[in-house]
Amino acid sequence: MLIDQYISQLEKHYQSHLRRLIMEQPFEVIILFGGKKRPETTKELHERIRLFQAHEKSGSIQGWLIDWEDWNSKKLGKQKWPARLTVQTEDDLVALLDKTNELDLFRTQLKEILQWDDRLRVWLAAQPRRVLELQPEWNGLKEVLTFLLNHDVKGQYLRSLPVAVHTKFIKTHEPVLLSILKHLLPETVSLPAISLEAAFGMAQKPFLYPARWLDPTLAEMYTHGMEVLGLSPDGMRKLSWELDAVCVVENETNLYLLPQTSGMLAVCGWGKALSLLRQIPLLNRTRLFYWGDLDEDGFLMLNNFRELYPHVQSLLMDEKAVLAHEREMLKQPAVYQNRLLPFLTLPERAAYQKLAAVNGRIEQEKLQQKYLQDTLAEIL
Template sequence: MIEAYYQQLIKYYKGYLRDIISGKPFTVVVLRGEKSKPATTVELHRAIALFRQNEKTAQRRGWTIAWEDWSSKKLGKQKWVSTIIVDTEEDYLDLLQKEEEAAAFKSQLQILLDWQPAIQPFLMDKPERVLDLKTVWNDLQKVVDHLLAHDVSDHYIRSIPVPVHTKFIEAYRPILFSLLKAIAPEKYSGSSTTLDELLSLKQKPHLYPIRWLDRTIAEQFMYGMEVTGVTVDWLKQISWDIKEVWLVENETNLYLIPERKNAIAIFSKGKAMYSLKDVPLLTKAKLFYWGDLDEEGYKMLNAMHGYYPNNLQSVFMDETTLLQHSGEMGKQDAVYKTTSLEHLTREEQAAFNILKYHNGRLEQERIRQDYVVEVLGKIL
């Protein structure tokens, strides 16, 4: 088959599958004729032979060709292809050699519609799902049936008692989310954007590593453990009388801070910092924030200034630190888009402006250790 015509036929295929799902009869396919005509008799005969290879006859399926008269100064009066028409579904599938695939599609589709007629819009959106998910449809049906019949809000995603392996629901989160929304829109009518939200599943708590910078209070509160992990809910409940809290965005830095009296350090693991809002312990203590010297780091610093406007200061995020290490500054992958960080101090804003101008970033690991020791030693 001529490749250009095969590609035209393929473009109709998804629409053909949608028609099957919706129950519409086959739509006749009309293909565009060739605009450029042969220049020689040899080319003309070769082209016509190619068209006739797939022409429908009494003995075989194929397309129907509409011919038009064509007068050429060089070739004289000739016939040329005007339009190619595919009249029937059988002809269409034969041309694409998709008879078996279409039969499998219809068979699987009927199984799914018999199971849940409301699944039709889900399949119409992406008809390829019918066969792409063929090997897992049985398990998907089991999971959906269970979720529709049971409240699972007291479970974590991998503890839901369904007859599939524990990673199955995790692997097919988006598919299950869309299926449930399509099948039971009245039950799942909220603004949830994930399966976990849709089912109100319990979430694995985020643990913030804490290092005690004062061994005395480590003995007092944690039986001498220097490092432990806590949840933000637990942090909000405790009433320790802590003088200093160091918030760091790099785990290595958690262990670079020297011992300090009545102080702890918390590794906030990037954007998890945003959860550390309205924590009484952080409201009462003096806060030091040591983040990444890039766009995201200063956005988080700005947010923390907004959360704790009266007791937070940054370390190693000022203009002096940046200029001292200008030779180590690299490029941020994405272009800076942030235009306003209203809570930054003048020194922090100056550093951010330099970084934004150069689309730069300074990795915390590239700050000299002797400089770190010197600056930390001056903080009383």
């Protein structure tokens, strides 16, 4: 409907008015113009005029003032049409939008927030919807912010902070908390910070990579016989284990397909989490293998891993493996991109190009068990 178009325009002006309220600026008169699209029938004309007049300001009734202009229509003859609509006051605006109660609530909530910290005025003016959007959460947000602003939390875990909110509250509202803290503490909380832990130097839950000893004697020597364990990147950097080789696999299932091998540890790289395994002395001083899916992502991760560790050898990621499993080949959902992948060897590049030519992929789990065992025994 035509009137809906004007109401939609007023909604935008309402948001601007909220910004002015936050910044303690007076109401700004709003003027809307009648537009070029006119009615084509008498019935349509009368209906639209009625709708305009239904929202017209009169006596104690709030609404818009209508400035009429003469309109000479070939079809309808001499008529009157709204040239412009003027909204003079805040009361008129909220009446037209039916937001009287909402604005009262907005004012009350805004007052509470600014009484807590007036520095939030500019932050709220940039996104006034947050005043009511976060209404159920403001008390909790203020609790957390007050604690972070007044205590040194370096080295502490986020969920261990003694604040009166439930344990998931901080993580759930972390983007809002971080945005406010960047505004309040621009010198302390830098713009690149993507988490509260990073911003305040807090302890972070370690990312654990599943690992399995392929040599039981090493399990006895280093981990009291535990053959399956979890390793964090920081923990791996401190290891002084003497090993012959480490094999990194893309998927956890394949951690258990590897045969027992003297002097070797196998680690699941969790796909793209492989990037966290950088600057680890253990991986630099041993033979290093990588076994990933025969698809675009698998070769991309192999390429990136070899950039970190140039001596890494791939397992079952050459053209021979692709040719032996053409029946198991599927189509990957996304089309291969034209990637350079400069760190692939010639056999690896040949495999990648063969798959890319048909947009194909061969999952690790689809490799024939006998081929897998024979090849691994030969290489390892």
